[in-house]
Amino acid sequence: MQSTGRVLSGLVRAYLSMLRLLAGLSMLLIVGIMLVQVFFRYALGGSLIWAEELCRYLLIWQTFLVLGLTYSRGEFVALDFLPGALNARWRWILRAVMAVPILGFLGVMAWYGYDFASRFDRQTIPALDFIWTAIAGKTLGLSIRWVYISVTVGLGLLGIHVIADLLTTFRGQCLDNRATPTRDAVDQGA
């Protein structure tokens, strides 16, 4: 039992550090590509035709991929009028009730997002084809579906974070009614 817990927390840590790595990497790539683009245009007089497209796709992935982490760190702007007026147990219950429409919405959007992405199976990403042709002499043929699937992945992860936050705060907040209504762990991340 304890070892399962250890494996689980190890997995969570690995997932979080990977997410941080990808967040930083996407930012680094966006900055790098844009600076190289500016340099090419003004110093060398030629423009990188793939730069803009690639950066847009990086931004889409960055936006959706880290949503879950952003949510858990309390960086989503929210009001706490009603939650602030409740004690810890009722605040947890309110959050659990509110999680129902949230999860329903995220589920439907993740599903429709998958459906939407799969319609673009045949359309390839021109920017990557262009780069790959320059490197390997043939087109990469990576479908643009792999950009659009970010909605499904991101909203799915966000849903998992919503559930995980409820579960991890269950013991501390729902069972312990004596706790004074302080701001919870999620808020402190902000």
Place this chain on the structure above:
Amino acid sequence: MTSFFLLFAGFLASGVPIALALGIAGTAYLYASGNGMMALMLPQRMIAGVDQFVLLTIPLFLLAGALMNVGGVTDRIVTFARAMVGHRRGGMSSVSILSSGFFAGISGSATAEASALGSILIPSMARQGMPPAYAAALIAVSSIMGPIIPPSITMIIYGVLSGASIGQLFLAGVLPGIAIACGLLLYASWRARRDGFPVTDRMSARERLVQTRRTLPALILPAIILVGIKAGIFTPTEAAAVAVGYALIIGLLYRDLTPTRIWEAMIATALVSSSIMFITAMASIVSFVFTLEQVPTMIAEGMLSITDNPWMILLLLNLFLLILGMFLEPISILILTMPILLKFQALIGMDPVQFGMVVVLNTVIGMATPPVGILLFITSAISGEPVTRVIREAVPLIAICLAVLALVALVPQLSLAIPGLMQ
């Protein structure tokens, strides 16, 4: 439509994050109005809301601000402002307002400004004997200058959505930004005299010169961005990338930037940017639903049925935006209301740049007004004071910003003089 707002307000009050409350209420409204199968199109709207080249300015300008902050520029700006006005009446409160003005020239985001400056200045104002709630209110309201003085993420979004020139909008923000700073400075020095706030030691002329030289590289950035965009040298997105490059260079020159700090700033920026872009994506859903249900036309007709006097329409429009601003942040307001806004701009016959300035100022002031005043939340959290006390201190400061808003709406020269000069 009423059902949409009730649902949205209900979710919001229950602690559901704004972005999700927008998305859920929008989708529910779509189903309730019998267009449920249209929900299939929502993921595409989400992607379309994010998939715009110019939106890359959001993470890039945020990163430039974050790098300046960890690179020691914020400290230098504060020391510089202290060298200029610390010894005058108002002491650290005037220093805070001036620092906000300078910081606004680096940062295009009010929230970044409130958290960066607040964490330095609120404790130091409190140490000087000012009430922490007043210090928090001052930083919250001064941060409004962030998106008014160029560069400005909000103005970029306005420019993209409306077609107005971003370079012109940037220039238009200079005088209104200075007007806000002057108004706040006057209030701060009156308040300092009334409550007997202390001043800091006067620095020698030599020391001031040293401080100016130390801070100069940071103060040049807005000029580079403005001239670059205005002269057509770079696009706004490229200007944002150049700002990041510049922040890296001066951070390395100052020797305050380490690879670890740069990397951490990149991760933090990606997360903050993601939360903003998610609001953009969710607002795009609601905007799609509104257009489908012809809500903009309904609101426009509703307003026109009250009056057709251009001045009254302008007043109503301002009230409408201020009320929206109490619940939503600027980017989602712009996405949601742009169809209505453009209709009214044509109707009033106001210059697109001046009109943009009025709209942006309106939505940004909303960031410092309750109940959803993100700037008040940030600074109250830093100061440890309850939000309600910060709000009470913020009321006269917000009144000053509203007076500037009225001036901008009534006096075209305030926004158009500088863009006119540069033409």
